[in-house]
Amino acid sequence: MPGTPAQAQLLPGTLDLLILKTVSLSPLHGYGILLRIQQISGGALLVEQGALYPALFRLVRQGLLKASWGTSENNRRAKFYELTAAGRKRLREEADGWNRLATAIASALRTQPEEI
């Protein structure tokens, strides 16, 4: 597709984090989550469709997401996912951890030879 930025492979484990973040913005069904992740990452992150639903089911089983049936915007019956309290807490923790990691790595990468 023309004009799309370079797409990065999704690191394992980060999918859960992205799902949690996406759902925290608003309750969504599976396909919606897929699109939303694409959207908020600026098209840089493409979720493999086969990995999405197992991850969703896993998160539901771990008690971080809650699922309920509802009607989608095009009048179809779909399963909507939303965050639980535990999910919100986990999102906060993971996000903090990720940010710390990113800052550390970025700082390491900025090092100039003279600073050693």
Add this chain to the structure above:
Amino acid sequence: MKLLASLRTFLSSLFRRLRVEDEMEAELRVHIENRAEDLERSGVSRAEAERRARLEFGGYQKFKEECREAVGVHFFETLIQDLRYALRMLRKSPAFTTVAVLTLALGIGANTAIFSMVDGLVLRPLPVNQPDRIVFLMSTWKGGHVRTPFSYPDFMEIQRQTADVFADSSAFQSFQMAGLSVDGKSQPIWTSYVSGDFFEMLGLRPALGRLILPSEGKVAGADPVLVLSYSCWQSHFNRDPDIIGKKASVNGHPVTIVGVAPEGFHGLASLLDFQGYLPLSMAAVLKDAPDDFLSSRENPSFGLIARLKQNVSLNQAQTALQVVAQRLSQQYPKTDNWMSLRAMNLGPSSLAIDPGNPGILTVVSTLFLALAAAVLVLACLNIANLCLLRAAARQPELAMRATLGATRGRLLRQLLSESALLAALGCGAGIILGLAASTMFGYLPMHTALPIVLDFHFDWRVFAYALAAAVLTSLLVGIAPAFRVARSDLNELLREGGRSLAGGRQRLRRALVMAQVAGSLTLLIVAGLFVRSLEKVQHADLGFDPNHVFNLSMDPHEAGYDEAQARGFFKSLVVKARALPGVESASLAASVPMGYNDFGSTLKIDGYLPSPNEGSPRANYNVVSANYFQTMHIPLLRGRDIRDSDDPNSSFVAVINQGMADRYWHGLDPIGRRFFSNDLNHSLEIVGVVKNSLAGEIFFPPNDPFFYASLTQTYETIETLQVRAPAPPEATARELTGLVHSLEPAMPVFDVQTMAAALDTVNGFLLFWFAAALAGSLGLLGLLLAVVGVYGVISYSAAQRTHEIGIRLALGAQPSHVLKMILSQGLGIVGIGVIAGVLAAAAMARLVENLLMGVPPLDPLTYVTASVVLVLVSLLACYLPARRAMRVDPMVALRYE
């Protein structure tokens, strides 16, 4: 309760699975539809959009699987899948499956058969109300003897004085043969005389009519009623509902049949089937008993049973009984010379309520259960080995499945479900086999008129046992290959293909076969010991010669004769029998060796003082006519035989055996001396001494004191005509029965058999036959299993070494060298197994020493023979694969990869 909860979870997961499946389908469908819509919006056709959407979604099934795993409802589905796959795999290798299932079936079948016998003999409780609260009473006399019979007045006293510990008590007398005559047809039946409260105490309800009432049986001669057993009603009267109220006659006396006992109730002994019950009062009339039968204390002839009160323990009852014992022995020191009274639980194996040998059945049962379990373990070892071999051959397949995504746990579950399926099939076949075998044992010829009933039907206990055996088996069998899968590196498996042969795995297989050989040898040796025991016992010096002797028993009372008529009958019978052509000698006897009629008496001997803990002198005895010793070929050592002329008017005579002479007269000449028999209630003069011989049970030593009284002087109603004649038994049987019926057409005869056959009865050799047969079959089974095991391992090992063998042959080795190589490998395994087996057998034989007669537990002949047989057969099993290896074409072998 836990069972219910897990059942509920299982069911709910089942339903939840269906619902979740639907939900997942719906959700994924919506996803694809949304994607298709988006694609459509960007200009693709509807059909193309849907197709692409589905393609993008990718591996539908795989993550449906993962989803299911994530949700956690897939247990049931994978179980079904595993089983279906297992069934397919088993079908693909029919040889393995057949061998495995057959082996298991034999092992489990042997176990269930033996367990059902043990169940019927030892474990199953009596079919009465609360059987664990029923006890029987025994008295210990000063002098140490333990007796079970009591007199009727004692019964009444005990009943009165134990009213606070026993809810109810009853007196009974078993083992009476009587002639029942209904509608003109007569047959002998086994009766039990019971006091009125017998049936009520046991809590039984009649199948038809009524049972004996508590008010009946108290007055001698009153209440002529008869209750039939269910089996008797079924077999002799065809379940005729009109039997109630019918007039019949027992031993010539009129009785009325008033009811039928409930089905399954055979009386108090588990092995015997009592066919009729009469009130105690009738015993006085029908047995020709003395007038004071019910009122004299001197006549202990009734067994006593009682039911413990609800909250009373056995110990409390013992204490109460002790008090009663002391009171009664003080009141009646002459007749109730007791030290104590005891109560014992009425176990199901109360064959004769014999306090002397209560445990023998338990010991024998445990022994055979252990042997059968050993066979099962051998079978398991065999199958475990086979499974190992199969797992080794399936390495590539397992590795493939691993790379396709199967977890180790999944593979393990797969293997275990295969072995579980095998075990289930084997268990099913085994139960059928076991049922057949135990039914067959129920039809064993008992060589006796005793109504022995071997009710070996399968009840819940037997099925539970079979199930437990199957579960254990599947665990044992599945564990070995499962272990290998769990510990192996799947990559390595895939790389090596099917040829991997690390030393560790071979070692396990070899160890298993060694264990098999050892176990099988142990079984063989034990079987050999039992067989030799039987042989020894049969050829032991019986003291008499049973060959060419024919027996015929009868009881004239069953034909309605009184004493005078019976005496006359027997007199003419024996005279006519002696006159028959071809008859060497004929005589009458009240009991025959190994028979069930036992006479014993305490004695009073002048000049003999028993040592302090010996108790009063006693001897068993028989009552015989003249020529008895001649017929039985028992040598007369001194003095003279009983004579026909010894009649009631002359003084009572007796012939004693050497053992009695040695014990009580210490080598002095006993001829002319006298002794007093309490049982016969008169003194006897010794007129002769005979050689010791086997009399009562096989376990009674022949040199126990024994004497013979004269039939013409002491009347016994049941007498056995014994005839020594060289003619074949069938001819003799016909002649003698004809003779009896020419004298009295209505005389029922029983126990019509040769003396040799009569020795095979319950008191005699039957146990040995049984043990030898059972042990022998188990031993053969074990041998078969060991041979199959050895064959399997050597065959596989040889096949694995084909490559190596090919190289050797190509380099110039002789084929015979290859043969020797394989054979020596097999011999090594078998050799170690044999040594282990001999040691194990020696240990086991120590345990069963008591059951072997005349054979030492370390009998060298048995051990050597069994070992040689096993080694030879195993060598044969090695020879076949070795020969195959020898014939390998080197070119083929070298190319074999």
